[in-house]
Amino acid sequence: MRPEILNTRIFLDGADPEETRRVIKALGFLDGQTTNPSLLAKNPEAQSHKVDGNKFSAKAIYQFYEKLCQELSGLLPDGSVSIEVYADETTTVAAMLEQAREFDTWIKNAHIKLPTTTAGLEAANILTGEGRRVNMTLVFTQAQAAAVYAATKGAARGAVFLSPFVGRLDDRGENGMALIADILKLYAGGDRHVEVLTASVRSMEHFLCALAYGSDIITAPASILLEWVEAGMPIPGSTYVYEAPGLKPIPYEPLSLDAPYASYAIGHPLTDAGLAKFAADWNSLIDMAS
Numbered sequence: 279m280r281p282e283i284l285n286t287r288i289f290l291d292g293a294d295p296e297e298t299r300r301v302i303k304a305l306g307f308l309d310g311q312t313t314n315p316s317l318l319a320k321n322p323e324a325q326s327h328k329v330d331g332n333k334f335s336a337k338a339i340y341q342f343y344e345k346l347c348q349e350l351s352g353l354l355p356d357g358s359v360s361i362e363v364y365a366d367e368t369t370t371v372a373a374m375l376e377q378a379r380e381f382d383t384w385i386k387n388a389h390i391k392l393p394t395t396t397a398g399l400e401a402a403n404i405l406t407g408e409g410r411r412v413n414m415t416l417v418f419t420q421a422q423a424a425a426v427y428a429a430t431k432g433a434a435r436g437a438v439f440l441s442p443f444v445g446r447l448d449d450r451g452e453n454g455m456a457l458i459a460d461i462l463k464l465y466a467g468g469d470r471h472v473e474v475l476t477a478s479v480r481s482m483e484h485f486l487c488a489l490a491y492g493s494d495i496i497t498a499p500a501s502i503l504l505e506w507v508e509a510g511m512p513i514p515g516s517t518y519v520y521e522a523p524g525l526k527p528i529p530y531e532p533l534s535l536d537a538p539y540a541s542y543a544i545g546h547p548l549t550d551a552g553l554a555k556f557a558a559d560w561n562s563l564i565d566m567a568s
């Protein structure tokens with residue numbers, strides 16, 4: 279059962295419908311699911327396609343992803359399912375738009391995941407202008423958060439998710455949870471049309487801290503959601519203290535939310551590395567000769 283005082287929406291980060299069923303059963307609710315190419319490559323059925331001679335064709339991988347998203351959407355008819363475009367550093371805005379519009383025909387509750395890059399922001403600007411929903415991924419800075427806000431101005435609340443990757447900042451010694459606090463503070467000065475979706479959650483401490491900070495949404499692996507259930511679904515209040523031993527603080531930057539979206543300095547090495555990894559995981563499933 280959903281705890282009455284829970285204001286944050288809880289998503290599962292994964293790409294295996296069996297796991298989704300298990301999590302819904304254990305929690306008694308689930309508000310949505312986020313997928314990405316790396317999670318897709320870990321799907322049990324996809325695993326068998328990693329072997330030479332049994333790889334997907336460039337077309338068949340989209341059919342597989344479509345079937346998977348339709349199954350997830352059927353399990354979460356009132357929730358949201360994030361579907362990520364294939365993108366590498368050369369992918370054009372037009373190629374992102376083509377995938378996004380196609381994904382929107384697969385299910386009725388899609389959020390289209392786009393990288394927070396120059397091309398991804400331009401695609402988000404166009405797609406939200408068409409009334410579509412987006413989830414901007416691979417976010418590591420407040421400047422990226424401000425650019426997403428500016429690029430999607432005018433979108434309805436619920437149409438835009440922003441996914442800061444906290445675990446990957448921790449990996450390089452920076453306090454990823456501080457970025458969540460900073461972005462929530464930055465957005466508090468806006469119209470709230472962008473919702474903060476805490477992602478790359480690696481521990482129960484990340485999960486509890488995101489609840490305490492008031493993240494709009496958290497996506498977490500099944501293992502963490504099940505651990506939360508085991509612990510009795512605690513919801514810490516504002517007095518919760520997050521220990522970030524050895525992690526460098528990320529100071530708040532008072533950025534404007536009103537500048538033209540292309541004017542923000544959005545480059546970040548983790549965004550570039552994340553894009554390359556997603557592309558490599560997607561390509562590991564494909565017969566490149568097809």
Ligand code: G3P
Binds near residue numbers: 291
């Ligand atoms: O939601 C994003 C997530 O799947 C990335 O997590 O652990 O690969 O940084 P991670």
